[in-house]
Amino acid sequence: MRMDSSALLENRQTPHRVHTTTxxxxxxVSAQSxxxxxxxxxTGTAAMPFGNSHNQLKMKFSSExxxxxxxxxNNHMAKVLTLALYEKLRSKQTPSGFTLDxxxxxxxxxxxxxxxxxxxxxxxxxxxxxxxxxxLDPVIQDRHGGYKPTDKHKTDLNPNNLKGGDDLDxxxxxxxxxxTGRSVRGFCLPPHCSxxxxxxxxxxxxxxxxxxxGDLKGKYYALKNMSEAEQQQLIDDxxxxxxxVSPLLLASGMARDWPDARGIWHNDNxxxxxxxxxxxxxxxxxxxxxxxxxxxxxxxCTGLTKIEELFKNKGHSFMWNEHLGYVLTCPxxxxxxxxxxxxxKLPNLSKYRQxxxxxxxxxxxxxxxxxxxxxxxxxxxxxSNADRLGFSEVELVQMLVDGVKLLIEMEKRLEKGQAVxxxxxxxx
Amino acid sequence: MPFGNTHNNFKLNFxxxxxxxxxxxxNNHMAKVLTKEMYGKLRDKQTPTGFTLDxxxxxxxxxxxxxxxxxxxxxxxxxxxxxxxxxxFDPVISDRHGGYKATDKHKTDLNFENLKGGDDLDxxxxxxxxxxTGRSIKGYALPPHNSxxxxxxxxxxxxxxxxxxxGEFKGKYYPLKSMTDAEQEQLIADxxxxxxxVSPLLLGAGMARDWPDARGIWHNENxxxxxxxxxxxxxxxxxxxxxxxxxxxxxxxCVGxxxxxxxxxxxxxxxxxxDHLGFILTCPxxxxxxxxxxxxxKLPKLSTHAKxxxxxxxxxxxxxxxxxxxxxxxxxxxxxSNADRIGSSEVEQVQCVVDGVKLMVEMEKKLEKxxxxxxxxxxxx
Numbered sequence: 001m002r003m004d005s006s007a008l009l010e011n012r013q014t015p016h017r018v019h020t021t022t023x024x025x026x027x028x029v030s031a032q033s034x035x036x037x038x039x040x041x042x043t044g045t046a047a048m049p050f051g052n053s054h055n056q057l058k059m060k061f062s063s064e065x066x067x068x069x070x071x072x073x074n075n076h077m078a079k080v081l082t083l084a085l086y087e088k089l090r091s092k093q094t095p096s097g098f099t100l101d102x103x104x105x106x107x108x109x110x111x112x113x114x115x116x117x118x119x120x121x122x123x124x125x126x127x128x129x130x131x132x133x134x135x136l137d138p139v140i141q142d143r144h145g146g147y148k149p150t151d152k153h154k155t156d157l158n159p160n161n162l163k164g165g166d167d168l169d170x171x172x173x174x175x176x177x178x179x180t181g182r183s184v185r186g187f188c189l190p191p192h193c194s195x196x197x198x199x200x201x202x203x204x205x206x207x208x209x210x211x212x213x214g215d216l217k218g219k220y221y222a223l224k225n226m227s228e229a230e231q232q233q234l235i236d237d238x239x240x241x242x243x244x245v246s247p248l249l250l251a252s253g254m255a256r257d258w259p260d261a262r263g264i265w266h267n268d269n270x271x272x273x274x275x276x277x278x279x280x281x282x283x284x285x286x287x288x289x290x291x292x293x294x295x296x297x298x299x300x301c302t303g304l305t306k307i308e309e310l311f312k313n314k315g316h317s318f319m320w321n322e323h324l325g326y327v328l329t330c331p332x333x334x335x336x337x338x339x340x341x342x343x344x345k346l347p348n349l350s351k352y353r354q355x356x357x358x359x360x361x362x363x364x365x366x367x368x369x370x371x372x373x374x375x376x377x378x379x380x381x382x383x384s385n386a387d388r389l390g391f392s393e394v395e396l397v398q399m400l401v402d403g404v405k406l407l408i409e410m411e412k413r414l415e416k417g418q419a420v421x422x423x424x425x426x427x428x
Numbered sequence: 429m430p431f432g433n434t435h436n437n438f439k440l441n442f443x444x445x446x447x448x449x450x451x452x453x454x455n456n457h458m459a460k461v462l463t464k465e466m467y468g469k470l471r472d473k474q475t476p477t478g479f480t481l482d483x484x485x486x487x488x489x490x491x492x493x494x495x496x497x498x499x500x501x502x503x504x505x506x507x508x509x510x511x512x513x514x515x516x517f518d519p520v521i522s523d524r525h526g527g528y529k530a531t532d533k534h535k536t537d538l539n540f541e542n543l544k545g546g547d548d549l550d551x552x553x554x555x556x557x558x559x560x561t562g563r564s565i566k567g568y569a570l571p572p573h574n575s576x577x578x579x580x581x582x583x584x585x586x587x588x589x590x591x592x593x594x595g596e597f598k599g600k601y602y603p604l605k606s607m608t609d610a611e612q613e614q615l616i617a618d619x620x621x622x623x624x625x626v627s628p629l630l631l632g633a634g635m636a637r638d639w640p641d642a643r644g645i646w647h648n649e650n651x652x653x654x655x656x657x658x659x660x661x662x663x664x665x666x667x668x669x670x671x672x673x674x675x676x677x678x679x680x681x682c683v684g685x686x687x688x689x690x691x692x693x694x695x696x697x698x699x700x701x702x703d704h705l706g707f708i709l710t711c712p713x714x715x716x717x718x719x720x721x722x723x724x725x726k727l728p729k730l731s732t733h734a735k736x737x738x739x740x741x742x743x744x745x746x747x748x749x750x751x752x753x754x755x756x757x758x759x760x761x762x763x764x765s766n767a768d769r770i771g772s773s774e775v776e777q778v779q780c781v782v783d784g785v786k787l788m789v790e791m792e793k794k795l796e797k798x799x800x801x802x803x804x805x806x807x808x809x
Contacts, residue, residue: 053478054573061577068576069605069641097435101575108638192435194482195449196442224450250631257489260450 055091055099063087066101068108076139076331077107077120085134094131096188098124103132106191106252119143119332122252124192126185126319126327140324140331144389153325153335156392157305159298165401168291172408173342174380177287178300178397180337181280181328183319184311189329190254190279195261201281202261208310209265209274216303218267220276223259239264241278254279254329271296272303280328280337282307291342297397325389335389340397342404343369347379348414349407354424358410361427362403363387383407399428436472436480444468447482449489456501457520457712458488466515475512477569479505484513487572487632500524500713503633505573507566507700507708521705521712525770534706534716537773538686540679546782549672553789554723555761558668559681559778561718562661562709564700565692570710571635571660576642582662583642589691590646590655597684599648601657604640620645622659635660635710652677653684661709661718663688672723672785678778706770716770721778723785724750728760729795730788735805739791742808743784744768764788780809 058066067086070078081104089100107120121139123129129136137149168176183189184204187197206220221230234240243258244250266273275283284307286300308318319327325335349355350366359366367382368375376382383404385396403425410420439447448467451459462485470481488501502520504510510517518530549557564570565585568578587601602611615621624639625631647654656664665688667681689699700708706716730736731747740747748763749756757763764785766777791801 053474053476054569054575055478057477057569058575058577061575061581065577065580066575068638072605096438105637109636188435194435194439194442194447196439196446199446200442224453251637255490256486257449 055093059091063090066090072111074112074114075107075118075120076142077104079142080135080138089132089135092131094125094127096125096192098128098192100132102192103128103135106248109251110248118248119330121331122191122329123189125188129324129327136331140334143332147390151390152322153389154392155325156394157301158394159301161394162294162297162397165297166292166294168293168342168404169408170290172345172411173291173404175287175289175343176291176293176296177285178296178338178340179283179285181326181333182282182284183327184281185317185319187281190277191252191329195257198261198277202263202276204311204314204316205276205282208307211310212306215269215299216267216272216306218265220263220265222263234264237270239266239273241275249279272299293397293401333388336393336396337388338393338396339384340400341382341384343380344383344404344407345380346407346411349411350376350379350381352414358425361425362406363399363428364403436474440472447471453492455493455495456488456499457523458485458501460523461516461519470513470515473512475506475508477506477573479509479573481513483573484509484516487629490632491629499629500711502712503572503710504570506569510705510708517712521715524713528771532771533703534770535773536706537775538682539775540682542775543675543678543778546675546678547673549674549723549785550789551671553792554672554725554785556668556670556724557672557674557677558666559677559719559721560664560666562714563663563665564708565662566698566700568662571658572633572710576638579642579658583644583657585692585695585697586657586663589688592691593687596650597648597653597687599646601644601646603644615645618651620647620654622656630660653680674778674782678721714769717774717777718769719774719777720765721781722763722765724761725764725785725789726761727788727792730792731757731760731762733795739805742806744780744809745784
C-alpha cells in the first residue's frame with residue numbers, strides 16, 4: 001500500500017501514529033485521546049481503551065434473551081457454551097473490541113453436521129484466547145485430544161531433527177506438502193481486521209518476502225491486480241486461492257473487502273508459496289512432486305525462519321506463546337498450525353477393513369486429493385497428521401513420514417496378496 | 429462485522445487512505461457517492477447503537493455491482509443511520525429516487541378510498557394482484573445490526589399484534605425454526621415461504637445472522653394477507669389474491685396495516701417514520717412508501733413491441749419476471765409494478781399501477797387485433 005509521505009495528517013491522530021514501515025501499530029495505543037472523537041465512553045469499561053456501544057446496548061436484554069438457540073447445533077462451541085457461560089462472558093471485549101458474539105457468530109450460523117465436528121468459534125485478535133478463555137479452553141481441549149489449559153506446547157522447526165523422510169517410495173507417493181499459518185502480532189485477525197490493518201499486514205509481508213534470496217527468491221501477485229495470464233498460470237500450478245465460499249468462513253467475516261490486500265507469493269521454483277490474508281495473515285506452504293519430505297520440510301523451516309527474521313528486523317513478531325504455540329484464527333490450527341501430508345496411492349489398503357483404525361493409531365487423517373471434505377479419486381489419498389497442538393513440528397512430520405512408510409509397506413503386502421496383521425501399529 | 433464499533437476507534441489510528449475502500453471496480457450508488465473526503469469526514473461517527481460508516485457500506489464494498497443493474501450498496505442499521513450518515517445517504521437517496529432532495533417532504537396516504545377504480549382489471553390478462561411494503565419498529569436496530577435479543581423482541585411484539593387480529597385478518601404464525609414438514613410443504617405450495625437469503629448483497633450486510641432464530645411467517649386463514657417477520661426488514665406486509673381486483677387488495681392492505689399499527693401503538697410502539705423519508709426501512713431503495721404494488725399480467729405482444737420499455741418508463745412502472753426481481757418472464761407473463769417508492773404516496777403509486785396496467789392491457793388487445801397503438805403511447809407521468 002502506498003505510504004504517501006504527503007498524506008494528510010488527521011487532526012485526531014498524533015504525529016507518531018503516522019504509519020511507516022518501522023512503526024508499531026499496536027493495539028495498545030496510548031496516544032488515542034477521546035476528546036477529538038464523537039464516541040461516547042460507555043460506563044463500566046474504564047479499564048478498556050475503547051467502548052463498544054452495541055455490546056453495551058445488548059446488555060439491556062437479559063442473558064436468556066440474547067443467548068443463542070443451540071438446540072440443533074453440533075459443533076465444539078455449542079457443546080461448551082451454556083447459558084451461564086454466555087452470561088459470564090457477554091459483557092467482555094478484547095482491546096480491539098472483539099466480543100463474545102463476534103467469536104461465536106460462525107458457530108451460531110452454522111449448526112454443523114452429525115458426522116463432521118466443526119469448531120464454531122474464531123479469534124479476532126491475539127487476546128481473544130485470553131479474554132474468552134473460559135469458552136476457548138474447553139473447545140481447545142475437546143478439539144485437541146485433551147490439551148489442558150496448563151499444558152505447554154513445544155515448537156521445533158529444526159529440520160535436522162527429522163529422521164529419514166527422504167526416501168518415501170515415489171511409485172506410491174506422488175507429491176509432498178507442508179503448510180502452516182502465521183499471524184503478525186499487533187494486528188487483528190481476518191474475522192475482525194479493518195482494511196487498514198489488512199493492508200498493513202500485506203505491505204509488511206510483501207516487503208519481507210521480497211527480501212528472500214536464493215532458492216526462495218520469488219514474486220508477489222496481488223489478487224486485485226492479477227493479469228489474465230498470471231491468473232491462469234496460478235490456477236494451472238494449483239496455487240490460486242479464491243474468495244471463500246464456505247459458509248463457515250463467510251459467517252465469521254473473513255471475506256470482507258475481498259480481494260483487497262489479498263495475494264499469493266511464490267518462489268521462482270514454485271516450491272514455496274505464501275498466501276496473504278486468506279484465512280490467516282499468512283499461510284506458508286512448501287511442496288513438490290515425489291516423496292522427499294525431508295527436502296520439503298527443510299525448505300519449509302528455512303523459509304519460515306527467514307521470514308520471521310525479516311519481520312523481526314522491522315519490529316514485528318509472529319503471535320506465539322508457550323501454551324498455545326502459534327496463534328491463528330481458528331482454534332483448530334493452534335500449536336504448530338501444521339499440516340504435513342502426501343498424495344499417496346493406497347488402492348488396496350484403503351479398502352482394508354482396518355484402514356481407519358490404522359490411521360487413527362498412527363495419528364494420521366485421510367482426505368480426498370481436492371482437500372478437506374473431498375473424496376479420494378483412483379485410490380489416491382491425501383494422508384496427513386491429525387494433530388496440531390501438543391506436538392512439535394518435527395514430531396508431527398516424523399509421525400507422517402514413519403506412518404506413510406508403514407502404509408506403503410502394507411500396500412505392497414496387500415498387492416502381493418499377503419497379510420498385514422503383523423504390521424498393525426500400536427496407538428501412538 | 430456488523431457488530432461492534434469499538435474497533436472503529438482503533439481504526440482511526442490508520443489514515444483515511446489506509447482505511448478507504450478500493451472502489452475503482454465498483455458500480456453501485458454508494459461507490460458513486462463515497463469519496464475519500466467523505467469517508468474521512470464520516471468514519472469516526474457512530475449511531476447511538478454503535479453502527480458505523482464501515483457497517484453501512486460493507487455490503488457495497490463486498491459487492492462491486494453490475495454494469496447493468498445499479499445496486500444501492502449501503503444499508504441502515506437503525507433509524508439514526510439516515511441522520512448520522514446523511515452526507516452519504518442523502519445523495520444516494522437522491523440518485524436512486526429520481527432526484528429526491530434532502531429538503532423534500534414525503535406524503536403518506538393509506539386511505540384506500542382515495543384510489544380510483546382498480547376493481548376492474550381484466551382477469552383474462554391480469555392473473556394476480558399484490559401489494560407489499562415493509563415496516564420497522566421504532567427503538568430497535570434493523571436486520572443488518574440487531575442482536576438476537578432485539579430480533580426476538582420484534583418477533584414477540586409482532587406476533588402478539590398479529591394474533592390479536594380478527595375477522596378477515598384472523599390468522600396464525602409459523603416460526604421458521606419450529607415449522608413441521610407438513611407446514612413447510614404447505615407454505616411452499618402457497619408461495620409464502622421465505623428462506624435464508626442467498627444473495628451476497630444481503631449476506632454481506634449481515635441480515636442472515638442467527639438464521640432462523642426469530643424469523644417467521646404469519647398469514648390469515650384466507651391466505652390473502654401475509655406478514656414476514658425479521659427477513660430483510662422487521663416486517664414485510666403483503667396483501668395478494670388471484671385476478672385483477674387491485675382495489676380489494678389495496679383495501680385489505682391498508683386496513684391490515686392500520687390495525688397492526690394501532691395494536692403496536694397500544695403497546696407504546698410506533699413504526700419508524702418521518703416526514704422526509706416516510707417509512708424507514710433497511711435498504712434506502714425502500715424508503716418512502718416501501719410499497720411495491722404489482723400484477724402478474726399477460727403481455728406477450730406488447731412486451732415485444734419496440735416501445736415497451738419506453739411505455740413503462742413513462743407510466744413510472746417497472747417489469748420483472750414472475751419469479752421476482754432479476755428473473756426472466758415466462759410465457760409472456762410479466763410482473764408489472766410501480767417504479768417509485770419515495771416522493772409519492774401509497775395511493776398515488778397504486779393508482780399508477782392501476783391506470784398503467786389498464787392502458788397496457790388495452791394496448792395488448794389492440795396489438796392482438798393487429799392494430800397500431802401509436803396513438804395510445806402515454807406522456808411521461
